[in-house]
Amino acid sequence: MAELLADKRSPNTCRAYRKDLQDFFSTMAGEELSQGLILQFLQLDRFTALSIVLEYKAHLIQRGLAEATVNRRLSALRSLVNYAHQVGCCDWTLVGVKGEKVIKYRDTTGISPEQFKRMLQQCDSQTLRGKRDYAMLCLLWDNALRRGELISTKIQDFDPEGKRLTILGKGRGTQRESVALTPSSIAAIEDWLTARVESGKGGPLKPQDPLFSSLNRGTVGRPLHPASLERIVRLIAQQAGISKRISPLRLRHASITAFLDASGGNIRTAQRLSRHAQLETLQMYDDNRQEMQQEASSILANLRK
Incomplete structure (x- = not known):
């Protein structure tokens, strides 16, 4: 085992x-x-x-x-x-046991860019926590990062001069990859790190320290727990008046969908943004975005009038 x-x-x-x-x-x-x-x-x-x-x-x-x-x-x-x-512990397999047929569907709905802007406005730029949360939201949106990709980054992974962030992508094993950062994301991260040093919380920063650390009493300086990031995003969305339950995954869906809308459905570039291994997965985002089934049904409905 x-x-x-x-x-x-x-x-x-x-x-x-x-x-x-x-x-x-x-x-x-x-x-x-x-x-x-x-x-x-x-x-x-x-x-x-x-x-x-x-x-x-x-x-x-x-x-x-x-x-x-x-x-x-x-x-x-x-x-x-x-x-x-x-390894020779048994002489049979379960090849004959078939799984259930599953219709592939993924709910890729998230929030609109306007709703995301309201979330950013909830982050108090005068507080350490607000600076951290603002920087995290910028990365989640601008780079469509997964929850694990964000919380596993370390300070040494942030390269402001090269405008890059090294992340440990899903399904990549120990292989890390570099993503390009926007100027606004870089500025937000630098603002957070500067304020973190000035606050003295968690002691002097080291390259191996988490890029985004906990600020809670007793866990200051430690990596954010996945559940903590989920809670932070959910609470900020609630403060922004968003009734839908929002998570880091929902923000990822939202940013990919927003890019497809703004680019006229440029799936190839969206694949570079999302780092999906299969182009078929991006096709689901595009199909949901365009509501193709509804469009087809409307055409058919008009033909019977």
Whole structure:
């Protein structure tokens, strides 16, 4: 189990993987996840193991779980069994266990540029916290950064002279990539760092320190927790009078959609901005932005008048 988890680079992936396996064993065996329980399962004969997994799949469906959740939990089991098969711990796989068909759709709605401007206006430029939050919002919008990309950056990753920021992108392993910064983002980051030094909070700055640190008592100077960034963005949106629940991911969606609107649907450049590996993902943003299905339905409705 430990060896398999070590192959999962993201802490979030490790937590989700362990949670999915725990659900399987607690559901089908009524016991907590353990090394002994895993070995007991892997040592079953193929017919018995497949029967148990298929029964578990039926149980997930009966619980009313979404198809994507069912498939993710089955995928966790397949990964476990495949790894065990590779190292010689079992002589069968779960190739015959198929997942549920999922219609690909992603809600890419976010907020308008005008609403985002209202969010920026909520950041008090006279306070240390306001300067930090303003700089983070600028990066989230201008560079469509993911939550993890923002909170994992260090001071040494910020290059104001070269106008670049080095980030650890999603699915890149340990490989880091450089993104270009806008003058306004650079100014906001420099303003935050200067104020941070002058405040004396967290001690002298070091290159390895987080670019955006916590300002809460007891955690000053430490990296922002993902939940903290989520809370900061949500509260600022509420203060701006935005009723929709806003998160860093929603801001990323909003910035990509806003760029597509402003550029007339330049998907290729949008891919450079968003750093999506698949152009197909950007196509979903563009389709949602243009409401193509509604346009087609309207044309058909006019034809029957």
